[in-house]
Amino acid sequence: MTVKDIKSRPAVIREETTVYDAIVMLFLEDVGTLFVVDEKGLLQGVVSRKDFLKAALGSADMSKIPVGVIMTRLAQIHTVTEDEPVLQVVRRICENEVDSLPVVRPHGKDGFKVVGRVTKTNLARLLMELGEGR
Template identity: 50%
Template sequence: ARPKVGYFYTGKSPNQEIFNKVNEIKVGEIKSVPVVVNEETSVYDGIVSMFLNDVGTIFVISDGYLTGVVSRKDFLKSCIGNMDINNVPIGVIMTRMPNIITVYPNETVLEAAKKIILHEVDSLPIVDKEIIDNKEYCKVIGRISKTNITRLFIEITNI
């Protein structure tokens, strides 16, 4: 058997080594912490939560499972629509399941990036799916955004 050593020369340049691995990096490896609120949270409190956590998208859960997504764009729309943001619950303005684009932790970052560009969103919830009584439910376990991808771009090209 080959001895287990920390390093041995493969004849490839470090660039190529890293690049060949980039295609395999999983979403779960570079994920951020998701910011979640309940459907009853007011639009105003949702905006405040977005600022306090410095994120561009927040996730809405009900009984522990993902029911909605709200972006800065959704919030801005409510604001210019003369909505009473202190009294309208976030459940009214959110994008609701099943119209939410999600990603699994074992999908690659490349797959997540493609979904982000195709569906024109800034961020995706990383989810674990559960089947209960023949219905699908998503537990939100993370978040991947264009910021994570930009950071990864720097890591792989900054050599």
């Protein structure tokens, strides 16, 4: 079983989106993490509920700060590819203490297209299916 079998659709936004609008999108899409992409759809960063709460604690105006200011940048992000075994991804999620990982495909010289997300919800569902012998 690989990432392809359990991944979900990713929710993406642009770097210029305000923190306020991004939080609204988080609720509309009902996800815990948004992936920040450029005009070509290439991954630039990740913002999670935790990042948004940190921003909310600060006194800055959330309707003015762009998401690019608070996101975790590409160099610090863990990613997975569709053909990775699920067990390897489970380990990456546990060891890096993240709620989700972007599923990517290499693109051009140093770029990554975002093609999905793997979350702890995907893992919980997998555990349920395994437990029920499906």
